[in-house]
Structures are given as C-alpha cells and as structure tokens.
Amino acid sequence: MNEVKSAFNASCLNCGLQKICFPTGLLKADIDRLDDIVERKSPLKKNQHLYETGQKFNAIFAIRAGAVKLYSYSDSGEEIVHGFYLPGDVVGFDGLIENTYLYNAVALDSTSVCTLPYDQLSDLSLKIPNLNKQIMSVMSKKLQDGQLHSELLIKRNADQRVAQFIWNMAERYKNRGYAYDEFRLSILHRDVALYLGLTPETVSRILAKFNSDGIVSWKKKEVIIYSENKLKAVAGISNGEVCKEVG
Amino acid sequence: MNEVKSAFNASCLNCGLQKICFPTGLLKADIDRLDDIVERKSPLKKNQHLYETGQKFNAIFAIRAGAVKLYSYSDSGEEIVHGFYLPGDVVGFDGLIENTYLYNAVALDSTSVCTLPYDQLSDLSLKIPNLNKQIMSVMSKKLQDGQLHSELLIKRNADQRVAQFIWNMAERYKNRGYAYDEFRLSILHRDVALYLGLTPETVSRILAKFNSDGIVSWKKKEVIIYSENKLKAVAGISNGEVCKEVG
DNA sequence: CGTTACGTTGAAAGGGTTCAATCCCTGTGG
DNA sequence: CCACAGGGATTGAACCCTTTCAACGTAACG
Numbered sequence: 001m002n003e004v005k006s007a008f009n010a011s012c013l014n015c016g017l018q019k020i021c022f023p024t025g026l027l028k029a030d031i032d033r034l035d036d037i038v039e040r041k042s043p044l045k046k047n048q049h050l051y052e053t054g055q056k057f058n059a060i061f062a063i064r065a066g067a068v069k070l071y072s073y074s075d076s077g078e079e080i081v082h083g084f085y086l087p088g089d090v091v092g093f094d095g096l097i098e099n100t101y102l103y104n105a106v107a108l109d110s111t112s113v114c115t116l117p118y119d120q121l122s123d124l125s126l127k128i129p130n131l132n133k134q135i136m137s138v139m140s141k142k143l144q145d146g147q148l149h150s151e152l153l154i155k156r157n158a159d160q161r162v163a164q165f166i167w168n169m170a171e172r173y174k175n176r177g178y179a180y181d182e183f184r185l186s187i188l189h190r191d192v193a194l195y196l197g198l199t200p201e202t203v204s205r206i207l208a209k210f211n212s213d214g215i216v217s218w219k220k221k222e223v224i225i226y227s228e229n230k231l232k233a234v235a236g237i238s239n240g241e242v243c244k245e246v247g
Numbered sequence: 248m249n250e251v252k253s254a255f256n257a258s259c260l261n262c263g264l265q266k267i268c269f270p271t272g273l274l275k276a277d278i279d280r281l282d283d284i285v286e287r288k289s290p291l292k293k294n295q296h297l298y299e300t301g302q303k304f305n306a307i308f309a310i311r312a313g314a315v316k317l318y319s320y321s322d323s324g325e326e327i328v329h330g331f332y333l334p335g336d337v338v339g340f341d342g343l344i345e346n347t348y349l350y351n352a353v354a355l356d357s358t359s360v361c362t363l364p365y366d367q368l369s370d371l372s373l374k375i376p377n378l379n380k381q382i383m384s385v386m387s388k389k390l391q392d393g394q395l396h397s398e399l400l401i402k403r404n405a406d407q408r409v410a411q412f413i414w415n416m417a418e419r420y421k422n423r424g425y426a427y428d429e430f431r432l433s434i435l436h437r438d439v440a441l442y443l444g445l446t447p448e449t450v451s452r453i454l455a456k457f458n459s460d461g462i463v464s465w466k467k468k469e470v471i472i473y474s475e476n477k478l479k480a481v482a483g484i485s486n487g488e489v490c491k492e493v494g
Numbered sequence: 495c496g497t498t499a500c501g502t503t504g505a506a507a508g509g510g511t512t513c514a515a516t517c518c519c520t521g522t523g524g
Numbered sequence: 525c526c527a528c529a530g531g532g533a534t535t536g537a538a539c540c541c542t543t544t545c546a547a548c549g550t551a552a553c554g
Contacts, residue, residue, distance in 0.1 A: 075485055080398055097387035139386055140344035146393035151327055153400040154444035158542070190500065197401035199543060204502055220551085238322055405510065437532065449510060451534055467519085 030128050037120040040064075043112035050091070050105035050113065057095025059117045063087050066111025067186050070094070070103045071194075081195040083145070084108070084187055086169075088176050093139055109186035153197050156236065161196040162206045163235035166216055170225060181225040185218065210234075280374070284367040287311075290359035297338070297352035297360065304342025306364045310334050313358025314433050317341070317350045318441075328442040330392070331355070331434055333416075335423050340386055356433035400444050403483065408443040409453045410482035413463055417472060428472040432465065457481075 043066070044050060050061055053072055063085055070082040070091065082103055085091050094102035125131035152161055174180035189207070193200045211217045215230045225231055290313070291297060297308055300319055310332055317329040317338065329350055332338050341349035372382070399408055421427035436454070440447045458464045462477045472478055 074398060074402060076402075076483065078402055080394075080401070082394060082397075093387075094390075097384055097391075102391070136383070136386070137344055139383070139390070143341075143386065143390055143393065144344075144349070146390060146397065147327075147329060150329075150393065150396050150400060151321060153397060154327070154441075155321060155323075155325055188500070194401075200501075201503085201544085202542060205542095208502080236323065435532070446511060447533070448512085448535085452510095455534080 033124060033128070037117060037124060038062075039115040039117065040112075041115065043110050044107040046107055046109055046111075048107050048111075050107065050111075051095070051101045052104045053101060055095075055101050057092070057099045057101055057118065059115050060090055060092035060095075060121070061105075061113040061115055062090050064112045064114060067108040068111060068113075069106050069108050069187070069191060071106070072103045079194060081191055083149075083195070084169075084191075086172055086176075088172075090138060093135075093142065096135075096139075108188075108191075158196075158198050158202050159206055159209075159234055160236050161198065162192075162203060163210070163215075163231055164237070165192060165196060166218065166223060166225070167231050167235050167237065169223070170228075170231075181228065183223055184221050185223045186221045280371060284364060284371060285309075286362040286364065287359075288362065290357050291354040293354055293356055293358075295354050295358075297354065297358075298342070298348045299351045300348060302342075302348050304339070304346045304348055304365065306362050307337055307339035307342075307368070308352075309337050309361040309363065311359045311361060314355040315358060315360075316353050316355050316434070316438060318353070319350045326441060328438055330396075330442070331416075331438075333419055333423075335419075337385065340382075340389060343382075343386070355435075355438075405443075405445050405449050406453055406456075406481055407483050408445065409439075409450060410457070410462075410478055411484070412439060412443060413465065413470065413472070414478050414482050414484065416470070417475075417478075428475065430470055431468055432470045433468045 050068060065087050068085040068089075068091055070085065072080050072082065074080055091105055092101070121131075125135070152164060156164065169185060170180040170183070173183050189203050190200045193203045196203070207216075207218050210231075211219075213230070214226045215234065216226060217224045297315060312334050315332040315336075315338055317332065319327050319329065321327055338352055339348070399411060403411065416432060417427040417430070420430050436450050437447045440450045443450070454463075454465055457478075458466075460477070461473045462481065463473060464471045
C-alpha cells in the first residue's frame with residue numbers, strides 16, 4: 001500500500017496540501033487518514049485539462065508538480081485568466097458553490113496532481129472537525145487573493161504589475177522551500193499579460209528593460225532574479241526601510 | 248415582542264437577508280427563529296463606521312436602509328474601495344476568517360442594519376443544517392463578484408466601467424423590486440473612481456457625456472436612467488440581440 | 495523542414511492622467 | 525439670515541503611458 005503511493009510520491013506528510021490541514025493543528029493520524037483517500041493518477045500532459053467549466057464538481061486537486069492555469073471566457077468571448085497554480089497549491093474550489101466547476105483548469109506543463117474526491121472529503125470532514133474550517137479558510141484566502149489582484153490592477157502601472165507578479169511567484173517558491181532566485185516558470189507571456197491586464201507587447205518590453213537593468217530575466221521558461229531588492233523596489237513592496245515615517 | 252421589532256421594520260420574512268436563507272429552502276419556521284436572534288439598533292449616521300479593520304469579528308450585518316462602503320488601505324497608504332452595499336445586502340463576512348474584520352465598513356448615508364451576532368448564528372446553524380452551506384454560498388458569491396471586478400478592470404475602458412457600474416446598481420435595485428430607472432445613490436464620485444480604477448476627473452467627464460448623450464444622469468445623489476438600452480450597450484452588456492453571430 | 499504560434503521591436507495614435515483653476519454644495523458660525 | 529470655509533465636482537490643456545498595428549524573429553511540433 002505504502003509502496004504504491006511512493007511510486008508517485010511520499011505520503012501527505014510532505015505534501016503541499018498540508019498547508020490546508022496542518023496550520024490549525026491536524027494530527028499526524030488524521031493526515032494519514034487524509035492520505036488514504038487521495039488518488040494519485042498519472043501526470044497530465046501539457047495543455048490537458050484538469051477540469052472544465054460546467055463539468056460536475058467531484059473533487060479538489062492538490063498540485064504536486066507542474067503548473068495549472070485557471071481561466072474562463074467573458075460574455076464577449078475574451079479569455080479571462082484567473083490565476084496560476086504551482087506545486088503545493090490547491091485548485092477546484094470554484095466548483096464548490098454550484099456543484100459544477102466555474103472555470104477551466106489546464107496544465108501549462110506536464111503536471112501531476114493528487115485528487116481528493118469530494119464526497120470522501122466531506123465524510124472525512126465530519127470525523128475531523130477542523131477540516132471544514134480549513135476549507136473555509138482556504139476559500140477566504142482566495143477571496144483575499146482576489147482583492148490583491150484588484151488592487152494590483154487599480155493602483156499599479158505596467159512595470160509594477162510585472163515586477164509584482166514575478167516577485168509573487170518567487171515568494172511562492174520561497175515559501176515552499178524551493179530556490180526562488182532561479183526557477184522554471186512555464187507560463188506564456190501572453191497569459192501573464194491577460195492576467196495583468198496588459199498586452200503581450202508591453203510585457204515583452206518591460207521584461208527587456210528589467211533584463212538590461214539587471215533586475216530579472218525571464219527567457220524561455222527560466223526566471224533568474226538578479227537583484228531581489230531592485231525587483232521588490234520596482235514592485236512597490238516595502239523593503240524593510242520604507243514606511244518608517246509614520247511608526 | 249413583535250411590536251418591538253416592527254418599531255423598526257417587519258420580520259425577516261420581508262428582509263433582504265432572506266436571500267441567504269431562502270434559496271436553498273429555509274422553512275418559514277426557521278426564518279422566525281432567525282428573526283429572534285436579529286438585533287435592530289438605531290440607525291448609523293453618515294460617516295459612522297459599522298466596523299473597522301482589526302476589530303474583533305462578532306456579527307454580520309444585513310443592511311435595511313442606506314448604503315455602506317467597504318474599504319481598506321494599501322501598504323502605501325492609498326485607500327482601496329472594495330465595494331458598495333445596499334439595502335438587502337449582507338456585510339461582515341470579511342471577519343469570518345481571521346476572527347477580526349479585514350476591512351472598514353462605513354455608512355455613506357443614514358443607514359440602518361440588522362445585526363446577526365455570530366455566536367448565536369453559529370448555534371442556529373447547528374439546528375438548521377443548510378445555514379452553513381448558505382454562508383459558504385454567500386462567500387463564494389463574493390468570490391465571483393471579485394472576479395467580475397477584476398474582469399471589469401482588465402477588459403473595460405473608462406466609459407464601459409462607469410456604465411457597467413451604474414447599470415449594476417440599477418439591477419440591484421431592480422432585483423429588490425425597487426424603482427431602478429430613478430434612484431438615490433449616496434456614493435461620492437471620488438469613491439466610484441477609486442473602485443473603478445479611474446480618477447474623479449475621468450468619471451466626471453464621462454458622466455457629463457452620458458448626460459448630454461441622453462443615457463443617464465447622476466447629479467447630486469440622484470441617478471436617472473434615460474435609456475436603459477443605451478446604458479447597457481455602452482456597458483457592453485448583451486442586449487438580447489448581440490452575440491447572434493456564433494449561435 | 496515547414497508550419498504555426500509566440501515573442502520581439504518599432505513607430506504612431508489615443509485614452510486616461512495630471513495639474514491647476516474655478517465652481518458648487520453643504521455645513522458652520524456669527 | 526447671511527458669510528465663509530472646505531471638500532467635492534467640473535473643466536481645460538498638456539503630457540505620458542499603454543495600446544495598436546505591423547513586420548520580423550524565433551521556438552516548438554508534427
């Protein structure tokens with residue numbers, strides 16, 4: 001049993017999904033129970049969909065490797081990019097309301113996920129009181145993310161948006177304990193542009209500038225941060241010495 | 248008991264809060280029980296706060312009359328307007344996660360609310376199984392609202408944003424069964440501008456244009472829609488005859 | 495090895511901002 | 525009741541950032 005699981009990966013104990021379980025004190029024994037309902041299938045190929053708009057909601061997914069884009073279409077048929085998800089992130093909550101998925105989730109790269117069948121998860125949440133609260137917590141986290149996205153779109157110019165986006169990605173890798181000054185990012189510039197409310201041309205120009213300014217380079221699918229401080233400065237992120245006027 | 252309540256208003260039966268109870272089939276008896284925990288205090292004066300960031304979360308509020316603005320501040324101290332809430336809307340869910348309110352809620356006008364103490368609401372949700380699901384449903388509704396806001400900011404130009412904003416407000420009145428071609432809107436243009444990611448000047452210019460084009464007028468605090476169709480057209484809302492090229 | 499989609503680069507145009515002056519409404523105090 | 529102050533709204537003109545359009549370069553895939 002344990003060997004089967006380790007064919008793909010270790011147990012939930014060292015899985016990013018912990019982030020929705022552990023913080024409020026889920027016991028090791030509980031994690032093992034969670035571990036038992038997880039399905040680990042063979043990886044998705046690039047451009048394969050994890051789920052699509054309107055499809056019946058039956059599971060949430062924790063990403064183990066790769067990258068996933070959530071998107072939908074506006075009334076006028078334009079693509080709307082809602083966000084990008086990396087190893088350790090959980091997607092599928094958009095299906096929780098209507099019992100059908102709201103968005104499309106597509107693999108941007110070869111991607112492997114853990115599938116958490118929702119009915120079993122519900123059962124489990126009856127046995128583990130904190131789980132329901134956890135799910136709410138994740139949802140409200142997503143709510144906050146949405147607000148940050150709006151803030152980005154309202155208050156920041158193109159330079160700041162791109163810088164903030166890259167730094168945000170770097171931080172997510174950092175939080176997961178990965179290298180964050182140099183990482184693979186299999187996201188099309190086109191998709192980033194859609195997400196940031198810019199055109200691909202603008203993103204391209206800004207990246208060229210960042211590169212020649214020795215801030216960051218993003219070529220092919222490799223991001224290299226040359227200067228964390230410069231990047232954060234452009235992004236408009238307080239660097240420890242800003243905002244000392246008030247305090 | 249009933250007289251006390253009717254001093255301010257009738258029971259929950261004709262309250263906007265129904266919208267979070269009724270849809271999934273809450274019984275009349277249940278509504279009465281909900282009715283019993285509702286506190287109805289004297290109205291808030293203009294510019295008075297319903298709650299403030301960081302304050303301990305202890306209740307959610309249903310707006311009976313007036314208008315409420317939710318806002319916060321960015322790291323750089325700029326005001327961020329998250330939304331406007333009208334009679335029938337429910338605010339306070341931003342406190343659910345951290346147990347402290349995330350935003351500031353201020354009355355834009357003389358405003359009366361029903362207060363739902365959260366501990367009592369929790370108790371009640373144990374007795375009424377659907378209530379928890381309802382809360383989740385409302386939260387995810389707010390999630391969708393956030394996405395729509397992002398979409399607005401990404402895809403729409405200034406004209407469309409303003410038109411869509413006004414039409415959205417009108418529709419909310421319409422859904423509540425009020426007059427929607429002529430209504431009071433006690434929101435400063437300055438605040439709308441912040442919400443839409445525009446400057447007050449731009450909003451002003453656009454409103455002037457809409458007025459002289461016979462689309463809509465918003466003067467003082469009175470909105471008059473001269474042409475619903477024109478307004479929706481500018482907002483980019485399919486009017487029943489658009490998008491027939493594909494189908 | 496060609497085809498297709500994405501990325502880059504340039505020049506021009508435009509939409510929204512910025513800055514500044516003025517107006518208007520509301521609330522306040524004499 | 526009127527005068528004044530203050531915040532918001534309006535209007536104009538100049539500027540600037542981002543888009544648009546178009547051409548070309550380049551990576552990925554069959």
